[in-house]
Amino acid sequence: MAKPLTDGERRKQISVRGLAGLGDVAEVRKSFNRHLHFTLVKDRNVATRRDYYLALAHTVRDHLVGRWIRTQQHYYERDPKLGLDLEELEEIEEDAGLGNGGLGRLAACFLDSMATLGLAAYGYGIRYEFGIFNQKIVNGWQVEEADDWLRYGNPWEKARPEYMLPVHFYGRVEHSPEGVCWLDTQVVLAMPYDTPVPGYKNDTVNTMRLWSAKAPNDFKLHDFNVGGYIEAVLDRNLAENISRVLYPNDNFFEGKELRLKQEYFVVAATLQDIIRRFKSSKFGCRDPVRTSFETFPDKVAIQLNDTHPALAIPELMRILVDVEKVDWDKAWEITRKTCAYTNHTVLPEALERWPVSMFEKLLPRHLEIVYAINQRHLDHVAALFPGDVDRLRRMSVIEEGDCKRINMAHLCVIGSHAVNGVARIHSEIVKQSVFKDFYELEPEKFQNKTNGITPRRWLLLCNPGLADIIVERIGEGFLTDLSQLKKLLQLLSDEALIRDVAQVKQENKVKFSAFLEKEYGVKVNPSSMFDVHVKRIHEYKRQLLNCLHVVTLYNRIKKDPAQAFVPRTVMIGGKAAPGYHMAKMIIKLVTSIGDVVNHDPVVGDRLKVIFLENYRVSLAEKVIPAADLSQQISTAGTEASGTGNMKFMLNGALTIGTMDGANVEMAEEAGAENLFIFGLRVEDVEALDQKGYNAWEYYGSLPELRQAVDQISSGFFSPREPDCFKGVVDMLLNHDRFKVFADYEAYMECQARVDQLYRNPKEWTKKVIRNIACSGKFSSDRTITEYARDIWGVEPSALKTPPPSLPRD
DSSP: OOOOOOHHHHHHHHHHHHHHTTSOHHHHHHHHHHHHHHHSOTTOOSOOHHHHHHHHHHHHHHHHHHHHHHHHHHHOOBOTTTOSBHHHHHTTSOOOOOSSSHHHHHHHHHHHHHHHTTOOOEEEEEOOSBOSOEEEEETTEEEEEOOOTTTTOOTTOEEOGGGOEEEEESOEEEEETTEEEEESOEEEEEEEEEEEEEOSSSOOEEEEEEEEEEOOTTTTGGGOOTTOHHHHHHTHHHHHGGGTBOOOOSSOOOOOHHHHHHHHHHHHHHHHHHHHHHHHOOTTOOSSSOOOOTTHHHHOOEEEESSTTTTHHHHHHHIIIIISOOOHHHHHHHHHHHEEEEOOOOOGGGSOEEEHHHHHHHOHHHHHHHHHHHHHHHHHHHHHSTTOHHHHHHHOSEEOSSSOEEEHHHHHHHTOSOEEESSHHHHHHIIIIITHHHHHHOGGGEEEOOOOBOHIIIIIITOHHHHHHHHHHHOSGGGTOGGGGGGGGGGTTOHHHHHHHHHHHHHHHHHHHHHHHHHHOOOOOTTSEEEEEESOOOGGGTHHHHHHHHHHHHHHHHHOTTSOOOOEEEEEEOOOOTTOHHHHHHHHHHHHHHHHHTTOTTTTTSEEEEEETTOOHHHHHHHGGGOSEEEEOOOTTSOSOOSHHHHHHHTTOEEEEOSOTTHHHHHHHHOGGGSEEOSOOHHHHHHHHHHOOOHHHHHHHOHHHHHHHHHHHHTTTOTTSTTTTHHHHHHHHHOOTTOTGGGHHHHHHHHHHHHHHHTSHHHHHHHHHHHHHTOGGGBHHHHHHHHIIIIIOOOOOOOOOOOTTSOOO
């Protein structure tokens, strides 16, 4: 009987299969050797691992280029041949950490799905020189390090200086009978870098275009005096700072001028690019250059991924009215038909509200346009609701007060033809709470588009062992139609499947345990339950509730060491925004609890607490396939959707969670009895708000909670700094917006149910298989198909792009 493949061998097989799909293996080898030759600098005969990685990356890129060009024309372990460990080379690649959390990762999944569905789509963003910081844990505290991800270059991108575009800032506005002019501006150049986005097995390669800021060659030189030349050249940095670094806030608005510059920079460059392409494309038009914008919304759809690109609305108006001389009403009709807005958060502190004074200085013409949009909007509302002054105040784009502000979410709703939330419960909150007045005005505009994840990255690539088991049973069709996983429901009692799924999970746990020991020097028990809570650190995500459970478990073990406990390894990971004090304290608390628990001989390996340093996509790809339990425990009504929850479900972890975000639909798909659902529902949270939440009541009536809180407060977990966590406890007792104590009792009871099921491996694995089988809805292919049909007015194409070797029609 053939020896079964290890997980590493399976990954290599997939990699080799992928390479083989690029063409003749001999050609691949020749190309690889050529690149290796040119990668090696003169006088260096020994190739490093990085040299091999770059040579391999350039080889793959070469093979993509033919398909990439054809697509754009069409729209408009040891491999015996290479003698290298592909998996090892993959590890050398830097994460492109160009977003903060779920929102940026969602966009990446969407790009994968759009290419796989054959949609002529582009992803635009900023090519940050420094992405999300690297997180180091030093003495239990988060320390940030710059993410110099471009240090060794990026083999996947292609600079396109021929498409460099000017972006204007500051200046003044002049009105004349001929029209409006924006004069005396400072110019920054936007240099595009293109990255290919290949579809899955369909020869389509779409484009992600990221903009980098460059100073023009005459930057500040016109005002230099004798001796000022050096200073002027050095000042080029000021312009180029626009794309220097990603702001690391997740779900929090920080009104910095540089951030507003970044938002306008990406919008202005992108709109020029879109309009250039619109004017030069045929689209059935016989004119050599298109001048009428009448058909613009039929040919172009712009999806605003949260409010960060909201300036696309006034910028498109400026181009149409000031540059293209389209009359206002027609321009407004075109803008609204073109733009659609996705809301990603309901937290008030996350909503962008720019000070008018800052906006006026940086973008004076855009402020005039925003005022004009708002005036027409308020005139419309006043006509429908005469005398309702409070409604006008609530619905205005301009918020009056000590500091006048522009509410970017209101601008997005007014300037878009479609507005959507990202999970059913979230979209209801959007309609009934956040944008209630707007929903009453235009109910037909509001939709739901539940988020999804790409099964190519989040199953096939990161968990080849599980993917293989599924392919053996139901074929490969699920990789492009995830609903086919439902076929597994007929095999729920199949002993071989139950055994194989459990075995792959165990292999993944052993592999991740080895990784933890190698990278962090941490030893864990691979037969313990892997209880995983990974996401950005935020009060609303309630890592503190998890901490209270861990402390309570610790106390129970200490109280009765002879009792049989289900061994657990609790892993918590995620980055805290550098300026978010409470989030940093939460990390310190997790590491401090770990210091006590992990070194207590009474506990042994029945309970371990690990903080996963520097959580990022490449680490997620390792930990998610190894997880048994997925923690999704935000206060009901706070997490818009979540996507990590879907990744864990697809990879065979069971969910402990509140009825929040996409958890609600996961419970609906798999059956609530197949998740561990607990805690307040949205209506309970609202009722508690009405009554007034009093944390002291729970503290007084729940002895185990009180003991845990007192230990944290008294310095039991921070003996060298007894007052370290006084601020955390004070927040929990006196001003906790997210009601941690209100869900403590239900959470503890639910965790007891988790332990009980884990004691029965067969029943646990059957629930796992049911969850996998019911995760089909959460493919980003389904999400994108809905966006395409309901918002963009296009149909996904099953047609394959002809390979570059064939002549074009």
